[in-house]
Amino acid sequence: MATRSFAWAEGPAAVLWKDLQAEYRTRYAVNAVVVFAVTTLAVVSFCAQAAAAGPELLSPLLWLILLFSAMSGLSRTFVREEETKTANALRLSADPNTVYLGKLTFNALLLGLLDLIVVPLYIVMMDVRVGNPALFVAILIAGSLGLVSASTLVAAIVAKASVRGALFSVLSFPILIPVLVAAVQGTEAALRGVPWAQVSPTLKVLVMFTVVMVTAGLWLFEHVWYEA
């Protein structure tokens, strides 16, 4: 009976595993994201270090690097399915929410990898002092999940368009403003060492944003996925 309890997860796990296998063999998204992130980080660190940046500047800079790096890679999971024409085989075989949850998890892992690479480098290169490390990690995870939840749905919308790159950014930015503002404020507070209690409203905004976006994704994805 225990295996039946997780039967709903078998499909998304299959989609995730397929994307991980494909990514491992092609480095299609990882290369784009990591190269962009490290390059941006290097440029930012040269400029900002000279300005002796404080938390009010370090926080938005970190999220700008994460945001633009994510924008360069998170759309690819759907775009590649359309470009290589594999999307039809997927549409014919899998429940739409199976695809959505598998892709969402893949993007979450991709952004998690990006966080693991960029954030330690950022802390070292920018000589950042984190006043409340646990809060910093919590804001980072919640903000990243917010980014992923919104951009995965937008990626599915733009995948069939001819000017995907521009459209992805144009559609994503307005949706991502709440999560970016909250993540920047929360990160700044964590860098200053503000206690948890004062930042919990910001953390709640990030969590609620993710919940709303994932719920909207599960509800809307079927209409986005199939041809109008």
Added chain:
Amino acid sequence: MGIGMVTVELKGLSKAFGSRVLFRDVELKLHSGQCLVVTGRNGSGKTTLLRIIAGLARPSRGQVVITDGAGAMDPSRLRKHLGLVAPDLVLYDELTALENLFFFARIRGIPPDQDRSEALLEYVGLQGRGGELVGTFSSGMKQRLKYAYAIQHSPSVLLLDEPTTNLDDDGVEMARRVITAQRERGVLVLATNNAEETAYGDQVLRLG
């Protein structure tokens, strides 16, 4: 996945792109054991009609109703009972042939079975090639793999768009075996301009 008698009914099906009408008010009914052949010049809407039956495109008007003993199929049930081989349906180049079959089995809710998958590859003439990346396959081998993908779940409705494209003589023979087997299992729809394949049709729909 076989579920006995299946009926595919096209009710007043029309498709237009802007002012260009591909087909209008197509009415027909197919029962298990029957084959519909769709013919017509390039651009007449053969592929579009198959995409509509498969649920990959929407008609401008009318509807496709596929029923079995349990009633009309919703998209979720249709996915378990429908197979498609088409030029615009591509499998994953970066996975091996077996990995492709395992993946599609899992998302179709079928437990991946090494023996069955290898038997399927043998059936389509890809024995011993299961461990190779599909990206290294020739176009004919990819077409054979599409057949394995399409019949993996023993669909009661099988749609074949240009079924012998890229296939050599052995491949054409394999396609014939699939066609014969499908006529015993359910409904078959072929989109082709090949005179030999047109002969399979119990009903022939000419478009354009």
